[in-house]
Amino acid sequence: MKVLVLGAGVVGLATAYYLWKDGHEVVVVDRQSGPGQETSYGNAGGLCPSFAGPWAAPGMVAKVFGMSLQTDSPIQFSLLPDWQRMRWVLQWMQNCNAEKFRINKRRMQRVAHYSYACLKDMSAEAPITDFDFCQGGVLQIFRTQSELDVGRLSAKALEEYGVTCKLLSADEVRAVEPALARTTVPIVGALHMPSDASGDSFKFANQLAAFLNARGVSFKYNTPVTAILTEGDCVSAVMTAGGPLKASAYVVALGNYAPLLVAPLGIRLPVYPLKGYSITVPVRDRDATTQASIMDEHNKVMISRLGDRIRAGGMAELTGYSTDLKPNRKALLIRVVQSLFPEGLDFDDVAFWAGLRPMTPDGPPILGKTRWRNLLLNSGHGSNGWTQCCGTGKIVADIVHGRKPSIDVDGLTLARFGG
Ligand SMILES: Cc1cc2nc3c(=O)[nH]c(=O)nc-3n(C[C@H](O)[C@H](O)[C@H](O)COP(=O)(O)OP(=O)(O)OC[C@H]3O[C@@H](n4cnc5c(N)ncnc54)[C@H](O)[C@@H]3O)c2cc1C
Numbered sequence: 001m002k003v004l005v006l007g008a009g010v011v012g013l014a015t016a017y018y019l020w021k022d023g024h025e026v027v028v029v030d031r032q033s034g035p036g037q038e039t040s041y042g043n044a045g046g047l048c049p050s051f052a053g054p055w056a057a058p059g060m061v062a063k064v065f066g067m068s069l070q071t072d073s074p075i076q077f078s079l080l081p082d083w084q085r086m087r088w089v090l091q092w093m094q095n096c097n098a099e100k101f102r103i104n105k106r107r108m109q110r111v112a113h114y115s116y117a118c119l120k121d122m123s124a125e126a127p128i129t130d131f132d133f134c135q136g137g138v139l140q141i142f143r144t145q146s147e148l149d150v151g152r153l154s155a156k157a158l159e160e161y162g163v164t165c166k167l168l169s170a171d172e173v174r175a176v177e178p179a180l181a182r183t184t185v186p187i188v189g190a191l192h193m194p195s196d197a198s199g200d201s202f203k204f205a206n207q208l209a210a211f212l213n214a215r216g217v218s219f220k221y222n223t224p225v226t227a228i229l230t231e232g233d234c235v236s237a238v239m240t241a242g243g244p245l246k247a248s249a250y251v252v253a254l255g256n257y258a259p260l261l262v263a264p265l266g267i268r269l270p271v272y273p274l275k276g277y278s279i280t281v282p283v284r285d286r287d288a289t290t291q292a293s294i295m296d297e298h299n300k301v302m303i304s305r306l307g308d309r310i311r312a313g314g315m316a317e318l319t320g321y322s323t324d325l326k327p328n329r330k331a332l333l334i335r336v337v338q339s340l341f342p343e344g345l346d347f348d349d350v351a352f353w354a355g356l357r358p359m360t361p362d363g364p365p366i367l368g369k370t371r372w373r374n375l376l377l378n379s380g381h382g383s384n385g386w387t388q389c390c391g392t393g394k395i396v397a398d399i400v401h402g403r404k405p406s407i408d409v410d411g412l413t414l415a416r417f418g419g
Contacts, residue, residue: 003400004029004238004247006225006261009040010201010386011378012253013208014393016217017122019251022401026217028209029238029245031224036205039255042278042353043201043386044313045304046293047119048138050163050193052112052384054104054363055274055316056095064316072328074300076317084259085318088272091361091417104363107411109161111364112384114407115391116197122390126211131203132307136292137194139168139177141187141340143298151191151297158193165193177292183340198293198304200311201386220245225254228261228375235265235375249374249400256321256358258379267370270417271380273321273356277329278313280306280351281337288344301336310345312337323354357382365392368399368413376400377414 001024005016008030019026032038068077078085095104123129142148151167158165173190174181213219220240227239228250237244252258259269283289289310294303301314312333330352338347360366360380365388367378378396381388395405395412 001025001249002027002247003249003251004245005251005253006238007253007255008032008035008205008209008219008221009038009253009255010036010205010389011255011381011392012251013205013212014389015251015253015378015396016212017126017208018394018397019400020212020215020217022397024400026212027220027245027247028217029220029223029225029240031222033221034206035209036202039355039357039385040201040205042280042311042313042355044278044302045198045200045306045311045386046138046302047116047197047199047387048193048293049109049112049116049387050138050158050165050196051295052108052387054095054101054108055359055383056092056104056362057101058096058098060096061093072332074315074332076319078319082320085272085320088270088361089318091270095362100362103411105157106161107364108384109163110407111391111412112387115388118390118394126208128204128207128211131199131201131207133197133199134291134305135195135197136305137176137192138196138293138295139173140191140193140295140297141173142189143186145188147297148189151189155191163193164195165191168192177290177294179287179289179291179341179344182288182343184342185339196293198306199386200306225261228265230265230372233371234373249376251376251378251396251400253378255379256356258358258377262370262377265372265375267414267419268417269366269377269379269414270361271358271366272318274359274382275317275319275323275354275356276313276315277325277333277352277354278311279330279333279337280309280311280353282346282349283308283310283344284346285344289341294340296336296340299332299336301333303337303340310337310341321356323356325352325354329354358385359383362416364412366412366414367392367395368409370414370419
């Protein structure tokens with residue numbers, strides 16, 4: 001069967017991989033000039049199934065609105081009227097309670113751990129190894145006693161999900177990550193998730209695309225999709241500037257832009273961009289900087305080692321689709337990294353980036369069938385798309401192929417939003 005995958009981010013490419021493995025004729029379409037050039041370009045690099053969890057959590061409503069009022073806060077919320085945003089925020093608020101959090105977290109954990117296993121299988125099957133993969137574990141570091149107390153609760157919750165983790169004292173933190181011995185920041189402890197990893201999703205996307213291209217998958221870059229055309233209860237083609245493209249099945253993996261293209265088909269996809277920023281800094285002294293990934297809980301900044309660079313990402317702005325770069329965000333990220341790793345990094349050569357996390361209001365992505373028989377979704381991966389892409393790609397390819405996915409997709413489809 002011929003399948004058109006719309007979007008060449010990590011999600012679209014992972015889907016294309018599994019469709020190709022099933023023997024389908026696959027065409028990947030993207031408006032950019034190559035793979036992974038939008039949100040999959042500069043994310044924080046964390047392959048962290050242990051962290052997969054919703055932004056909608058108990059206490060978050062007060063926190064988000066409170067922090068938005070502070071200057072230089074890592075969270076920002078636009079009060080300008082925008083129906084798409086307001087509707088999303090209302091749905092998000094309805095999920096900010098303990099019961100919904102528990103359900104959503106469990107769903108996200110299910111996909112994320114499955115996805116990590118799929119990534120490992122894929123790396124073993126295909127020669128996609130040069131993406132600065134590092135299984136150095138993740139240290140969620142706490143600067144205050146109250147953060148450590150919350151960490152203790154997280155550890156208990158993770159144990160319930162069967163995730164290996166350990167609370168570490170300040171001395172144990174330095175034993176796991178000796179580079180932190182040089183910081184003057186007071187670290188009171190950390191939660192260690194030894195099986196989590198990191199990697200460069202842009203490098204991964206490029207290698208995967210090259211691998212697939214060499215094996216017959218077609219790529220149409222510089223090809224914006226402007227509309228999805230229907231006939232009866234099926235999609236008949238997608239419209240591009242170069243004319244219509246036809247296939248037997250269509251997978252929408254357009255990140256933040258999926259809702260805009262499926263809305264005219266009567267599909268209300270509750271995905272809204274949550275803007276974040278990252279810096280990438282060259283490493284001068286390998287021993288003076290981190291090997292493990294670090295989540296600085298105080299600043300909500302994730303720091304990953306990507307070969308001879310480190311990447312630090314964070315901030316959350318609910319302000320629309322702009323990816324403009326704000327100098328104060330860059331300064332804050334540099335301050336955080338410098339405070340933890342004062343030596344060994346070249347802060348004269350910092351690359352600064354902003355991207356949009358395609359967030360669902362409850363957290364899990366939206367996968368699989370729609371009311372149009374041959375139109376499938378692989379969308380809404382939020383803060384965890386790099387971690388979740390292989391698993392969700394496999395699930396959607398299974399559904400296209402008519403095979404039952406290996407994990408339960410209950411709570412991962414549009415049905416939970418009444419679609
Ligand atoms: C600051 C930040 C830090 C993050 N850190 C992490 C992390 O540590 N770990 C993690 O797992 N995740 C992280 N994420 C999230 C992760 O990057 C995303 O979830 C993931 O990249 C989404 O992939 P995607 O393929 O769905 O979207 P994208 O990569 O955006 O791909 C969508 C593609 O669709 C194309 N497209 C859009 N509209 C059209 C159109 N009309 N026609 C044709 N093509 C179109 C785009 O060009 C793009 O290539 C982070 C995100 C941000 C912003």
